[in-house]
Each structure stands twice: as structure tokens, then as C-alpha cells.
Amino acid sequence: MTWFLFALMVQAAGTTLLISFVAIAIGLVIGILVCGAMLSPSVVLRGPARLYVSFFRGVPLLVQLLLFYHLLPAIGINISSVAAALVALSLCTAAYQAENLRGGFLSVSRGLLEAAEAVGMERLQRFRRVSVPIAIRLTIPALVNEAIGILHASALISVVGVIELTKTARNFAATTFDPLPFYACAGLLYLGLTYGVLGLGRAAERHLAVRHA
């Protein structure tokens, strides 16, 4: 493996990181909305939210990717393969993140909310000042897990033609007839990215003093 090919591998790792990051970020926003709908007392909101979560957690990501890639053009939406991959990844991780968040909210002990009620805090204040901060602290470890999961699952998006880290390694392996160095290099790059995500997660936990939640 030459330095030039290594540089291309690092560049591909950058693509993997960027796509994963954008998918996690969009997924978090959608996940918050879906979680809110699932926790809402209204069946009109709860029903579709549950359906959403069971679809995206029930169908393999690989199938979702192929589905979106072929479905969107079929209904007249022409988007690039990168965009199709982003849509599928974001919608999928949103379902998992919604479930994680819901778990966080359900783990906020009733007594903490009663204490807030007893000092006269209104419903919205209890939600903002007690439920949300505690739920977020309880959810961060799961969010870090999910981010790592998406980082690794993004290897699948090559099936819709996105050239990311795994696909690049496969291309070079095939053209040089020397697969081992490229796959080893890809593995190390994934490992490095994973440590980066873990480090970010730990920094967030430190910042929010998660250990106290």
C-alpha cells in the first residue's frame, strides 16, 4: 500500500465520519420529535410514532437502504445516492434514538417530579428543569452507543453506490490483488473513529456531570 492509497483511505474515512455525523444529528432531531409523540397522551400522535419505530427497527438497514434508493426515484424524487443513503441512515437511527430517549424519560423517578410539584413548579417547569436534564443524562451512554453503531453500519451504504471507507478498501483490494493491508487499514481507521466518538461521549458526560444523575 502506497502513501497515496493510504491518503485516499483516510479521505474515505472522512466521508464515513461526515455521513455518520450528519445522520446522527438529523436522527437526533427526528428522534426527539418521535419520542415526544410516543410519550404524548394523544393516540393520533402515539400510533404513527409507534408504527414508525417498529418499521425502522424491524426492517434491516440494508433493506431500508435499497428500498429508499429505488423507492424515491419511483415516486418521482430524484436524489443522489449519498442523499438516499443519508435519508435511510437518519430515519433508521431516529427510531433507535427515539426509543433510547423514551427510556430515559421513563427512568426519571416519580419522586423527583413530585418534589418539584411540592415546591410549586408548574408542569412545563418540571419538564424543563427536572425531566429533560435527567433524561438527557440517562440517555447519553445509549446515544454514544448508537453513534458507534451508525459509524459501523454506514459500511452498508456502498450498496447504493456511495464510496465510503469499506467500499474504498474493497476497491483497492480488488485492483491491487493484495486485500490484507487495505482491510487492516480500514479496521484501524474505524477503530480510530470509534475512539474519537467515545472520547466525545466522555467529554459530554464530564461536562454534564452524568455520574450524578
Add this chain to the structure above:
Amino acid sequence: MRLPNPAVTASGLTKRFGTTEVLQKIDFSAPSGQVTCLIGPSGSGKSTLLRCIAMLEQPTEGTITIDGQPLGPWQDGIGPALSPARRRVMRAGIGVVFQQFNLWPHMTALGNVAEALRTVRRLPRAEAEARAIAQLGKVGLADRAGHYPSQLSGGQQQRVAIARALALEPKLMLFDEPTSSLDPELTGEVLNVMRGLAADGISMIVVSHEIGFVASVASHIVFLDHGRVVLSGPPREVFARPRHPRLTQFLETHVDVEASRLLQ
């Protein structure tokens, strides 16, 4: 016995959870400026009664009056809706201390005490924190202001919880088994803070198994069993001649050495 100027009265108070009747037509009165202790075996309904007074539980039947302000009457679990403004006013006069402390884990001791001063009283941060520090000082924890609940002992956490309730200057303090989840060697510090409050003349209603504390601090004792008031009166009257077989049985399992000495 009629009590002068009651802080809290309840009449015909019934609470049903499904088909279990936890409180059965309770008539209850707690004198103002004094300590009323609710005692009784577990499942007797004393915590539920306290939670009804704390407005954390809605009674099924009956009426509660707190500091002259009526709540209810309820009939079949339905009562008059309380406007948010009225609810706020009534709540402001009541402080609640829980068995499990229920300190917010993401806030420091100072944050816990200052929180309602800022969000409910809408005081500026500096003033809220100054008051919170003063309140922590009263429970002997000014030097722990920056600690998170997880960095405090159980006794310290409960004292912070008391400071949090006192910060809003309530007229009535409710304690729901405040020492039941503490190690025996940590109950003393919490009971001492409560003794200090009693001496200050704040109205207190305390659910407690600490018969020694009850005997020495209570001015009025209510003994509940199976959701009914079995006996009530001043400690000497209730404890000196335990006439009621259920009370005798209860005391035999709960009275400690200190209490029996006090009762001699």
C-alpha cells in the same frame, strides 16, 4: 377534643385505590404551630393521609382545610377544580419532605435549595442563592453547598431536602417518614434539625416510626390502623395508658429504650 386554630383539618376523608380503601372516613385535626405525629403500622394509611394534605394525592371523598383554605369536597373521586393561581397560593404554604429525599441529582445542594426560589418565586439568581446558602446554614450544611446529592450522606441529603422545603418559608411542614431510609446512626442529625423547627413554632405533621422522637417532640399524636383514626391526643394521654390493643401491640414492636425512659 377540639383544637384551637387548627393548621389542617380533614373530615370524612376517604381514599380508595381501585377497591382497596386506604383511608376510611378519617376525621383529623392538626393544631397550628405544633407538631402532630401520625403513627401506625405499615399500610395503615398514614403516608396516604399526608400525601392528600400535600396535594400530591387526590382524596376520593371528604374535605381538607389547610390554614383556613378549603380543598374539596370530593365525592366519588371528583372535586372542584382548583385554579392554577389558587393551587400556587396553597402550595406556597406547604413544605414536603420525602422518605427518599428526592433531591434532584443533576443539581448541587445549593441548586436544589435555590431552584424553586428562582423558578417559582422568580427571584434573581444572586438573591436566590444567598437565601439558599442561609437555609443550608440553618441545617448545618453551608460548607456542602457545592456538593451533588451523590456526594452527600443520607442524613446530609435529607437535611438539604428540609432546607429546600424551608426556603419557600412554608407555614406548614409535612414529613413523610423522613428517617426511614437512613442508617440508624444518621437519623439523629435529621431529627435534631426537626426538633429545632418544632422549637421555632412552625406547624409540622410528621409520619414517623421513631417513637422516641414522637414521644419527646409531638404535641399531638394520631394513631391510625387500617385507614381509621384509632386514637388521638397528647402523647402522655396516648402513650401513658395504651388502652387500645392495636396500639399496645404497635408500641411493643416499635418502642425503644429511649422512648420507654421518656414515658416513665
